Amino acid sequence: MKLNGVSVEATGSLLDTVLAAGIALPHLCKDDNLPVIGACRTCLVEADGRIVAACSTPAAGVQECATDSERAVRIRRGVLELTAAMQSGPAGAAGGPRSAESLEAYASHAPRPGQYGLRSGTHADLSNPFFSFHEDACILCARCVTACQELQHIGAIGIAGRGHTARVTPGAGVSFRESICTSCGSCVAACPTSALRPKG
Amino acid sequence: MAAMARPLPPDFPIRSQLLARLYDEQRRAGWIAPGFADAIARELRLPVAEVWEAATSYADFRSAPLIGDEVRCAGLSCQLARGAFAEMPSEASHCLFRCYDAPATGGEEPFPAPMVRQAGPLLAPDITNTDRLNAARRLGRDAALNAVAESGLRGRGGAYFPVGTKWRAALEERRPIALVVNAEEGEPGVFKDRALLSLAPRRVVEGIAIAAFILEPAVIVVFANGQADPAVRSLEEALDIAEPQLDVAIVRGGGGYVLGEESALLNALEGRRPVPRTKPPYPVQSGLFGMPTVVNNIETFANLSVHFGDVPGFRTRGTPETPGTKILSVSGRVRLPGAYEVPLGVSLRKVVEQSGPAVAGEVAVLAGGPSGGFLSAGHLDVPLQPGILHATGAMLGAGGIVVLDAPGDIRDAALAMARFNAEESCGKCTPCREGTPRLYDLLAAGDVDGIDGLAEVIQFGSLCGLGQMAPGPVRSALHFWPGVFA
Ligand code: SF4
Ligand code: SF4
Numbered sequence: 001m002k003l004n005g006v007s008v009e010a011t012g013s014l015l016d017t018v019l020a021a022g023i024a025l026p027h028l029c030k031d032d033n034l035p036v037i038g039a040c041r042t043c044l045v046e047a048d049g050r051i052v053a054a055c056s057t058p059a060a061g062v063q064e065c066a067t068d069s070e071r072a073v074r075i076r077r078g079v080l081e082l083t084a085a086m087q088s089g090p091a092g093a094a095g096g097p098r099s100a101e102s103l104e105a106y107a108s109h110a111p112r113p114g115q116y117g118l119r120s121g122t123h124a125d126l127s128n129p130f131f132s133f134h135e136d137a138c139i140l141c142a143r144c145v146t147a148c149q150e151l152q153h154i155g156a157i158g159i160a161g162r163g164h165t166a167r168v169t170p171g172a173g174v175s176f177r178e179s180i181c182t183s184c185g186s187c188v189a190a191c192p193t194s195a196l197r198p199k200g
Numbered sequence: 201m202a203a204m205a206r207p208l209p210p211d212f213p214i215r216s217q218l219l220a221r222l223y224d225e226q227r228r229a230g231w232i233a234p235g236f237a238d239a240i241a242r243e244l245r246l247p248v249a250e251v252w253e254a255a256t257s258y259a260d261f262r263s264a265p266l267i268g269d270e271v272r273c274a275g276l277s278c279q280l281a282r283g284a285f286a287e288m289p290s291e292a293s294h295c296l297f298r299c300y301d302a303p304a305t306g307g308e309e310p311f312p313a314p315m316v317r318q319a320g321p322l323l324a325p326d327i328t329n330t331d332r333l334n335a336a337r338r339l340g341r342d343a344a345l346n347a348v349a350e351s352g353l354r355g356r357g358g359a360y361f362p363v364g365t366k367w368r369a370a371l372e373e374r375r376p377i378a379l380v381v382n383a384e385e386g387e388p389g390v391f392k393d394r395a396l397l398s399l400a401p402r403r404v405v406e407g408i409a410i411a412a413f414i415l416e417p418a419v420i421v422v423f424a425n426g427q428a429d430p431a432v433r434s435l436e437e438a439l440d441i442a443e444p445q446l447d448v449a450i451v452r453g454g455g456g457y458v459l460g461e462e463s464a465l466l467n468a469l470e471g472r473r474p475v476p477r478t479k480p481p482y483p484v485q486s487g488l489f490g491m492p493t494v495v496n497n498i499e500t501f502a503n504l505s506v507h508f509g510d511v512p513g514f515r516t517r518g519t520p521e522t523p524g525t526k527i528l529s530v531s532g533r534v535r536l537p538g539a540y541e542v543p544l545g546v547s548l549r550k551v552v553e554q555s556g557p558a559v560a561g562e563v564a565v566l567a568g569g570p571s572g573g574f575l576s577a578g579h580l581d582v583p584l585q586p587g588i589l590h591a592t593g594a595m596l597g598a599g600g601i602v603v604l605d606a607p608g609d610i611r612d613a614a615l616a617m618a619r620f621n622a623e624e625s626c627g628k629c630t631p632c633r634e635g636t637p638r639l640y641d642l643l644a645a646g647d648v649d650g651i652d653g654l655a656e657v658i659q660f661g662s663l664c665g666l667g668q669m670a671p672g673p674v675r676s677a678l679h680f681w682p683g684v685f686a
């Protein structure tokens with residue numbers, strides 16, 4: 001297939017193919033260790049004229065894929081502007097090992113600051129001895145929940161509520177400390193923002 | 201009150217019992233307490249966070265008790281009839297599905313026969329024998345499958361996918377199939393499945409029997425709207441007397457527009473948070489608990505019965521690409537609201553004229569509800585068929601037609617649709633969850649400049665059809681009546 005005009009071998013998903021070719025593309029809800037989630041929509045590319053999520057689109061069958069078309073970049077920037085508007089917390093808070101992924105996505109797409117008014121949660125959960133959770137940095141990518149439920153098979157956290165009321169929550173409205181969380185740290189390791197932060 | 205008169209098979213994964221348990225608790229107590237979630241999690245051996253995800257993800261489930269009296273309908277036609285688009289109280293329902301009886305309050309009722317304004321083969325008096333099922337059986341499985349494919353029948357839930365193609369794809373998996381009967385009908389302004397289930401339930405059941413004969417499914421599940429008690433009762437009665445008996449489970453839903461998306465509905469049946477899955481795999485490849493899964497709508501099953509009653513005759517109605525009839529749900533500013541069964545391809549103007557519009561200004565139409573769009577009086581000469589009716593958003597969809605007064609109703613109606621989409625976003629993906637509330641805000645503020653860019657992000661960035669089609673009502677209203685938003 002052709003990727004940004006250059007012939008490459010199609011492997012796995014479009015995202016796999018793009019990353020294998022050494023091209024940067026945000027993928028804020030797709031972690032190597034986790035199944036496809038499809039929630040963040042920051043991996044949008046133009047494939048044979050259609051805008052698709054690279055993480056969930058098989059590369060086989062696609063003739064031409066562009067990560068750099070004007071339309072794909074414009075729509076990704078729009079998604080990232082909506083994403084950034086979910087984060088009202090202080091910039092520069094130190095997160096887990098993958099927390100730079102969101103910063104890199106912003107840096108490469110130059111979202112217009114203040115394009116959308118801030119709209120984020122404010123709850124913070126400091127109860128776990130090893131990490132804390134800060135809603136004001138969470139982009140609801142669901143990586144943490146997927147890591148906890150499908151990788152660790154613990155299921156200590158979930159996303160409660162529909163639409164704009166959706167929130168990452170342990171248990172039925174209890175704190176991390178009171179939940180069945182084993183402090184394994186998988187959620188912190190997966191988080192692409194500083195919403196889940198190691199302590200100390 | 202018993203919601204699980206027909207439970208899922210006991211050998212199904214235990215988490216498939218979760219939705220029914222939550223539903224029963226909501227009906228019993230009026231809300232779902234965290235303590236109940238804890239108890240049910242222990243009993244079903246599920247993590248409590250996963251139970252809480254499901255408990256808080258349905259429109260009709262409350263995580264606090266309801267205070268207040270009567271449920272009032274906040275659907276478009278009922279707001280019009282009440283004469284006010286005032287802020288609705290919290291006990292407002294998005295739709296009570298009695299748009300023909302606006303302004304509706306209270307609960308649901310059996311669909312009244314006089315509200316069938318125009319009947320065809322689907323809404324004709326109900327069948328009394330199994331002649332059409334017998335006709336399919338005489339053909340044999342393969343020939344009957346070919347007959348379905350050659351009939352050109354397309355699904356009537358709104359996407360109009362060819363039924364034969366869907367069935368063949370599931371059969372090609374060569375694994376036990378799940379057949380899901382979609383009776384969720386959650387789009388405001390659409391009441392045709394309720395009409396069919398109330399007035400012609402045996403026709404629907406015969407259609408299910410025909411599908412079961414051809415697909416030989418390992419399990420048949422009806423996913424029924426949680427509010428539609430009269431329709432579900434009527435279906436159960438028809439199942440009770442069906443000959444031969446069909447082994448059918450009935451699961452009641454907790455409400456939410458996103459259940460119109462097949463994979464969200466399958467997640468709901470599995471006891472998971474009802475949000476769409478990425479595709480591939482498609483449900484026909486891997487759906488309910490990984491089984492190849494066929495999901496068809498109530499009206500599609502009724503069409504199967506009609507088809508096998510007159511195989512050569514089926515194609516004589518409708519258009520060559522989309523044969524057959526379609527039940528339209530007409531409401532709004534008309535003298536004769538109700539169900540109109542029309543051949544596909546009929547002109548929208550004809551339907552509107554038949555329904556007796558009563559408007560002060562010009563006639564306008566909302567076609568396709570919150571996922572569709574508005575049409576002005578000059579654009580009504582379109583044939584009603586699948587696909588878009590106008591580039592700005594109007595579409596046939598599930599067949600909801602709301603007649604409005606332009607320009608008087610347009611601003612309120614467009615805002616009502618924008619608000620509905622924002623409130624019904626399931627919350628999984630960023631463009632829809634974050635974008636739809638802002639689309640509403642921009643429209644309410646008359647900030648027309650910002651809308652185009654945001655609408656593009658929502659339409660092309662969202663994961664499922666709910667988000668992808670959410671900009672339609674906003675775009676179309678701005679296109680035809682830009683002045684009313686200034
Ligand atoms: S806490 Fe982190 S990983 Fe979890 S949803 Fe929020 S941003 Fe994603
Ligand atoms: S488009 Fe809306 S309804 Fe569909 S998955 Fe995304 S948030 Fe959910």
Ligand code: FES
Pocket residue numbers: 026027028029030037038039040041042043044053054055056
């Ligand atoms: S990485 Fe593709 S949608 Fe998030």
